[in-house]
Amino acid sequence: MRHRFVAVPAAVVAFAAVMAVPGTACACSCVASGPRERVERAAVAFTGTVVALRRVPAATPGPPPSIVYVFRADQVYRGRTGTRIEVASSTSGAACGYSFDVGSRYLVLASDGGRSLAGSDPGVALSTGICHGNLPVRAGDRPLRERDGIHRGEPLRRELLAALGTPEPPSSSSSDGGMRRRGR
Numbered sequence: 001m002r003h004r005f006v007a008v009p010a011a012v013v014a015f016a017a018v019m020a021v022p023g024t025a026c027a028c029s030c031v032a033s034g035p036r037e038r039v040e041r042a043a044v045a046f047t048g049t050v051v052a053l054r055r056v057p058a059a060t061p062g063p064p065p066s067i068v069y070v071f072r073a074d075q076v077y078r079g080r081t082g083t084r085i086e087v088a089s090s091t092s093g094a095a096c097g098y099s100f101d102v103g104s105r106y107l108v109l110a111s112d113g114g115r116s117l118a119g120s121d122p123g124v125a126l127s128t129g130i131c132h133g134n135l136p137v138r139a140g141d142r143p144l145r146e147r148d149g150i151h152r153g154e155p156l157r158r159e160l161l162a163a164l165g166t167p168e169p170p171s172s173s174s175s176d177g178g179m180r181r182r183g184r
């Protein structure tokens with residue numbers, strides 16, 4: 001009988017020790033928000049095609065490593081960017097990372113780099129993840145329309161298009177890092 005009382009506290013202490021040790025495992029949980037809120041929170045919103053990516057080495061121990069995606073922007077809905085934009089995201093979906101495919105076009109909503117869970121420091125100004133509201137869209141370079149949605153075959157929501165507003169072309173400078181903001 002005495003062994004049972006010792007085993008229970010020992011199990012509780014072991015469980016608490018495992019939970020207290022920081023690790024790389026975590027679960028992504030997004031706050032429910034609509035398109036307008038997501039666009040307003042973004043430092044930059046643009047459509048562009050992924051032209052390259054590079055992996056950032058992981059710091060051990062620590063969060064999952066990052067991937068820096070290089071986009072060729074074609075329309076800018078929020079912020080001011082050049083035609084070349086680098087955006088970091090975690091390699092782990094559990095850490096809210098978003099995976100982009102090279103050669104595909106996306107609507108990207110990105111935050112200032114310091115406000116993300118991108119993982120190890122990728123050395124770029126912008127970051128994004130699955131909670132930001134990124135979407136794959138039809139190839140091209142025109143402003144978005146409802147029929148440009150390709151996620152699950154659904155059209156882009158009118159509410160999203162209204163929140164994005166009228167785009168501007170990217171600036172001819174590609175060295176601004178996407179950080180000059182335009183008012184909304």
